[in-house]
Amino acid sequence: MKLAMAQCSEISLLLGPFGDGELESGEIREVAFHLARCESCAAELADLTSLGNELRLNAIEPALDGFQRAVMKRIDELPEPFTTRVSDWFAGLSRRLSTGFAMGAAMAAVAAITTIVVTPYAERFSVKHLAQPMRELASVTHLPPVSGPREVASAIPASALKVASNSGTAPDVREISGVTHLTPDQEPVAQASAISDEAMAMAQNSEAVISKLESESPNVAVWSEPQNDTTVIWLPDQQQ
Amino acid sequence: MRNPGRQDGDEAELIERALKGDSGAFGQLVERYQRRVVGVAMAVVHNQDDAIELAQEAFIRAYENLSKFESRSSFSTWLYRIAANLAIDFLRREGRHVVLRGEEADTEFNRLPSDQGDSFKETSRTELSARLHDALGELTAEHRAVILLREVEGLSYDEISEVLQVPRGTVMSRLHYARGKLRAILKDLSGE
Amino acid sequence: MRLSPGSLPIVLVVMLALLASGNASAKPAVPMVELHVDAVLASDTNQGIDKRLATSMGHQLQGLFPFTTYRLETHEDGRTQCGKMMAFALPGGHMLHVQPRAIDGDMIAMELVLFDGPHTMMTTDLKLRNNGRLILGGQRYEKGMLIISIGANAVEETPGQ
Numbered sequence: 001m002k003l004a005m006a007q008c009s010e011i012s013l014l015l016g017p018f019g020d021g022e023l024e025s026g027e028i029r030e031v032a033f034h035l036a037r038c039e040s041c042a043a044e045l046a047d048l049t050s051l052g053n054e055l056r057l058n059a060i061e062p063a064l065d066g067f068q069r070a071v072m073k074r075i076d077e078l079p080e081p082f083t084t085r086v087s088d089w090f091a092g093l094s095r096r097l098s099t100g101f102a103m104g105a106a107m108a109a110v111a112a113i114t115t116i117v118v119t120p121y122a123e124r125f126s127v128k129h130l131a132q133p134m135r136e137l138a139s140v141t142h143l144p145p146v147s148g149p150r151e152v153a154s155a156i157p158a159s160a161l162k163v164a165s166n167s168g169t170a171p172d173v174r175e176i177s178g179v180t181h182l183t184p185d186q187e188p189v190a191q192a193s194a195i196s197d198e199a200m201a202m203a204q205n206s207e208a209v210i211s212k213l214e215s216e217s218p219n220v221a222v223w224s225e226p227q228n229d230t231t232v233i234w235l236p237d238q239q240q
Numbered sequence: 241m242r243n244p245g246r247q248d249g250d251e252a253e254l255i256e257r258a259l260k261g262d263s264g265a266f267g268q269l270v271e272r273y274q275r276r277v278v279g280v281a282m283a284v285v286h287n288q289d290d291a292i293e294l295a296q297e298a299f300i301r302a303y304e305n306l307s308k309f310e311s312r313s314s315f316s317t318w319l320y321r322i323a324a325n326l327a328i329d330f331l332r333r334e335g336r337h338v339v340l341r342g343e344e345a346d347t348e349f350n351r352l353p354s355d356q357g358d359s360f361k362e363t364s365r366t367e368l369s370a371r372l373h374d375a376l377g378e379l380t381a382e383h384r385a386v387i388l389l390r391e392v393e394g395l396s397y398d399e400i401s402e403v404l405q406v407p408r409g410t411v412m413s414r415l416h417y418a419r420g421k422l423r424a425i426l427k428d429l430s431g432e
Numbered sequence: 433m434r435l436s437p438g439s440l441p442i443v444l445v446v447m448l449a450l451l452a453s454g455n456a457s458a459k460p461a462v463p464m465v466e467l468h469v470d471a472v473l474a475s476d477t478n479q480g481i482d483k484r485l486a487t488s489m490g491h492q493l494q495g496l497f498p499f500t501t502y503r504l505e506t507h508e509d510g511r512t513q514c515g516k517m518m519a520f521a522l523p524g525g526h527m528l529h530v531q532p533r534a535i536d537g538d539m540i541a542m543e544l545v546l547f548d549g550p551h552t553m554m555t556t557d558l559k560l561r562n563n564g565r566l567i568l569g570g571q572r573y574e575k576g577m578l579i580i581s582i583g584a585n586a587v588e589e590t591p592g593q
Contacts, residue, residue: 054368059392064278064292071299078300078304
């Protein structure tokens with residue numbers, strides 16, 4: 001099967017996600033091949049990478065001294081919820097009353113009053129935007145690039161990272177410029193980061209499971225081709 | 241698409257203890273996530289003081305609504321979403337895009353603490369840094385949020401989608417636009 | 433049954449032979465790995481697939497990459513014990529070091545280091561499926577691109593075979 005070369009206009013839209021590790025395998029391959037032949041697009045990707053580096057380098061580091069203390073102070077000053085005060089009052093009442101009937105009556109009263117008062121209270125404090133269930137999502141930490149020769153590739157797709165993360169080896173994890181390094185030959189532990197369905201399938205079908213990859217190549221890409229029984233590591237030349 | 245994740249055991253325990261009234265446990269969660277929550281707020285409002293205040297409010301809201309948090313999902317993403325929503329609401333109430341230029345930008349820098357640990361160095365404000373800050377100020381809050389959440393906070397597209405409550409495709413297109421716009425602004429500002 | 437004095441040397445020889453074979457069978461198998469490294473020049477000169485690749489990975493390469501010419505530059509096979517490194521000279525001044533580390537079920541753990549002259553281009557630790565293939569690509573070479581194919585399979589043998 002001969003693969004057609006994509007146009008620069010199509011590739012341009014994919015350069016950002018390529019650098020962010022957010023493309024599917026087929027797209028990674030398409031962009032990687034195009035970059036190997038198109039200096040203009042390769043330069044644009046380098047530009048985007050530089051922009052990201054500069055944003056990280058110049059990010060304001062917030063002053064957080066006293067932040068936790070301030071939050072906890074505000075929490076301590078929060079009024080006790082009405083329901084809690086009602087419950088406490090009735091708990092005290094039940095201790096004072098000696099008959100089971102009185103206790104039963106007290107509990108029924110709590111239920112009735114709770115039903116009446118909790119509803120408006122709950123509405124007041126509801127957060128409207130949290131109706132949908134949340135999903136655990138992996139996070140990638142980007143650190144400022146090291147100066148001088150780089151030990152680590154700048155862009156290995158997340159799907160490939162997750163293949164590596166799912167190798168069964170486990171973390172001593174260093175995340176540098178978007179690459180996760182795992183120390184091999186350690187006991188498997190529960191994964192802290194989420195694994196996509198696609199990455200799991202890739203790991204199970206993959207001919208290779210990569211636990212460490214270091215390269216000076218500016219835009220390394222890794223993908224698996226199960227139908228060809230092959231895993232590919234793409235190491236494009238550095239830009240002149 | 242990503243699988244639903246899981247709480248790590250330590251965090252789940254802290255949440256459980258906080259739900260039972262252990263405020264110290266919640267304090268540990270604050271310490272763990274404060275940097276990132278402030279970062280999320282800053283990505284939207286582009287002002288440190290406002291971001292810190294909004295981040296504090298986000299933690300308060302989270303504490304008050306902890307019983308509504310579903311433990312099978314991500315606490316961090318839930319928290320960031322609260323912060324992002326508060327920040328976006330804040331900007332809408334203020335009725336402003338925050339644009340920092342020239343003298344106003346200098347003033348903003350001067351207000352920043354000058355001796356607050358290793359990560360902040362007053363003398364590191366180069367001309368490029370100033371241009372970058374100006375350029376970010378020219379973006380809309382939505383575009384600034386996606387590019388800073390991606391580049392500085394390192395969130396994935398799916399996480400950004402969850403936090404900002406927009407489809408993944410919208411995240412991608414906003415990122416594409418924001419990157420192109422920043423590059424163009426920086427070129428203009430440098431006179432290239 | 434009584435042994436005659438003349439049969440004693442024969443008995444001793446037989447006993448020694450039995451002892452030797454017992455010792456040999458008690459030695460653990462040494463994991464050996466066979467490595468197969470091919471360097472292919474891929475380019476857009478419309479010359480098709482090298483005949484020497486036609487029966488092996490030619491069609492795989494066509495399925496993986498969009499080039500119109502695939503020419504086999506070097507092919508090298510090697511065999512080494514786990515823990516020992518093998519070096520493969522590649523075109524364009526490249527060198528590949530492969531060190532199998534262990535055989536873990538159906539996976540072969542190994543370290544790969546790719547050099548461009550004295551310059552380390554890539555270091556990777558990985559597990560490759562037995563009889564699987566890893567491809568390294570992206571380096572410009574002559575008027576095309578260098579594609580390096582690394583295959584590995586486990587061989588179990590004892591020393592002396």
